[in-house]
Amino acid sequence: MTSLHQVAPNILVALDRRVPLVPNIGIISGTKAILVVDVGLGRENGKRVYQAALRIANGRRIYLTTTHFHPEHSFGASAFPRASLIMNAAQLDELQAKGPAYLELFRKIGPAAQSALVDTVPAETAVVYRHRHIIDLGGTVVELREVPAHTRGDQVIFVPESRVLFTGDLAETRFFPVLVDKDSNGSRWIDVLGQLIALRPAVIVPGHGEVTDRQLLDDVREMLIWMRAEVDRAVEKCLPTETMVAEIVAAARRRYPGWDNGQYLSYDVLSFRNDALAKNGESGSGPGSDNRK
Numbered sequence: 001m002t003s004l005h006q007v008a009p010n011i012l013v014a015l016d017r018r019v020p021l022v023p024n025i026g027i028i029s030g031t032k033a034i035l036v037v038d039v040g041l042g043r044e045n046g047k048r049v050y051q052a053a054l055r056i057a058n059g060r061r062i063y064l065t066t067t068h069f070h071p072e073h074s075f076g077a078s079a080f081p082r083a084s085l086i087m088n089a090a091q092l093d094e095l096q097a098k099g100p101a102y103l104e105l106f107r108k109i110g111p112a113a114q115s116a117l118v119d120t121v122p123a124e125t126a127v128v129y130r131h132r133h134i135i136d137l138g139g140t141v142v143e144l145r146e147v148p149a150h151t152r153g154d155q156v157i158f159v160p161e162s163r164v165l166f167t168g169d170l171a172e173t174r175f176f177p178v179l180v181d182k183d184s185n186g187s188r189w190i191d192v193l194g195q196l197i198a199l200r201p202a203v204i205v206p207g208h209g210e211v212t213d214r215q216l217l218d219d220v221r222e223m224l225i226w227m228r229a230e231v232d233r234a235v236e237k238c239l240p241t242e243t244m245v246a247e248i249v250a251a252a253r254r255r256y257p258g259w260d261n262g263q264y265l266s267y268d269v270l271s272f273r274n275d276a277l278a279k280n281g282e283s284g285s286g287p288g289s290d291n292r293k
């Protein structure tokens with residue numbers, strides 16, 4: 001939390017600087033309370049975020065919420081002893097179902113991730129909601145909305161007064177979206193981005209990458225629609241899976257030069273392929289194991 005970027009008079013963001021396994025972290029302030037959005041990978045990072053939150057809160061109540069259960073967004077939460085952790089029920093279910101396996105998976109990434117995850121345990125959730133939850137921070141109202149697509153329990157955080165939207169990994173600046181496992185769904189993702197565009201946000205704080213405007217939502221939605229059409233065409237032509245993946249991944253890289261997360265594109269193609277086959281009444285093989293994003 002070295003440098004905080006101001007995106008509205010009462011909203012600060014610690015930028016990820018496109019460092020792997022680091023999310024953008026937000027702090028929204030009202031007169032009575034502050035809300036921290038996402039908390040970093042593991043207890044040590046969580047402690048640093050908590051120290052910054054304590055300084056900024058200066059006696060006000062501290063709430064914490066996470067955009068989805070993935071470790072770099074939520075596993076620092078146990079370092080927030082005096083905060084109230086708020087999440088939707090689907091996110092809590094997914095954290096309980098997959099948290100321990102993800103903890104092991106991330107510890108194997110390397111020494112830095114391993115040390116970040118020392119003493120890390122899923123935090124206790126104080127408030128669990130379904131669909132939509134409003135928090136009044138004192139003068140500033142914040143809406144939490146459950147919008148599953150990248151995971152089972154994604155949520156966005158919207159501040160209507162300044163039209164700032166925290167999207168988590170539903171929109172990342174110059175990163176391909178990641179259809180991570182069987183709980184990710186590309187067509188639902190396209191619908192969700194349409195709902196978010198309808199909110200008419202002015203500022204987008206993405207899960208990763210630079211803070212930007214709502215063009216990002218259009219760009220990511222257009223990319224997913226393009227890929228779905230490419231996959232549908234390939235399935236219609238009965239292209240072998242390997243050829244389909246190779247051709248569409250190469251086309252995506254050409255069409256979106258400079259976008260990162262290219263290593264996950266094959267998962268995206270396979271996920272759309274499984275949807276297309278399911279629509280045609282055939283069963284595809286799964287998009288593979290979790291790919292950790």
Ligand SMILES: [Zn+2]
Nearest residue numbers: 068070169293
């Ligand atoms: Zn994620």
